[in-house]
Amino acid sequence: MHTQEPHLxxxxxxxxxxxxxxxxxxxxxxxxxxxxxxxxxxxxxxxINQAIKAVAIARSYLRDSDMDVVCIPSFITVxxxxxxxxxxxxxxxxxxxxx
Amino acid sequence: MHTQEPHLxxxxxxxxxxxxxxxxxxxxxxxxxxxxxxxxxxxxxxxINQAIKAVAIARSYLRDSDMDVVCIPSFITVxxxxxxxxxxxxxxxxxxxxx
Numbered sequence: 001m002h003t004q005e006p007h008l009x010x011x012x013x014x015x016x017x018x019x020x021x022x023x024x025x026x027x028x029x030x031x032x033x034x035x036x037x038x039x040x041x042x043x044x045x046x047x048i049n050q051a052i053k054a055v056a057i058a059r060s061y062l063r064d065s066d067m068d069v070v071c072i073p074s075f076i077t078v079x080x081x082x083x084x085x086x087x088x089x090x091x092x093x094x095x096x097x098x099x
Numbered sequence: 100m101h102t103q104e105p106h107l108x109x110x111x112x113x114x115x116x117x118x119x120x121x122x123x124x125x126x127x128x129x130x131x132x133x134x135x136x137x138x139x140x141x142x143x144x145x146x147i148n149q150a151i152k153a154v155a156i157a158r159s160y161l162r163d164s165d166m167d168v169v170c171i172p173s174f175i176t177v178x179x180x181x182x183x184x185x186x187x188x189x190x191x192x193x194x195x196x197x198x
Contacts, residue, residue, distance in 0.1 A: 049144035056172040070169035073155040
């Protein structure tokens with residue numbers, strides 16, 4: 001974990017199967033305009049699906065700023081109501097958009 | 100589309116909800132040892148879930164080769180039995196593993 005500057009938006013977005021991919025994409029694009037990296041956490045197939053859609057949509061939002069993002073997936077263990085569940089973390093990193 | 104050298108393994112992997120993420124990860128790791136890029140295509144939440152798991156597993160397979168991969172998601176339209184369906188394409192690119 002890294003220490004966050006107080007003025008920055010939080011870098012971690014938790015996405016569920018009910019999340020609206022457009023809304024998550026807007027939030028992710030806003031974070032990526034401020035920060036070099038972000039993280040999306042999602043548990044379950046429905047949530048992971050929404051998360052990936054959100055990244056694809058965020059890429060189109062960021063194109064106007066000549067910015068693109070990549071995602072780096074890894075497994076995470078999350079404790080929910082005293083039960084451990086395996087989820088996915090998507091590390092999101094900036095890169096310059098390709099023309 | 101890019102022209103493939105005849106000796107290279109095909110760079111596109113189609114993943115379904117029934118795909119075994121470990122098997123897909125093995126195939127992806129093999130492709131990435133030969134090529135700079137690959138593509139995973141997945142239609143539906145179950146398939147996208149397996150695809151993302153496969154990328155996370157492939158990262159661990161490639162770590163021994165000091166290789167890491169990132170994925171860049173985008174929407175694709177695929178024709179299945181005369182019907183158009185929207186799916187996800189994950190462009191997979193190499194990068195040097197971080198230690």
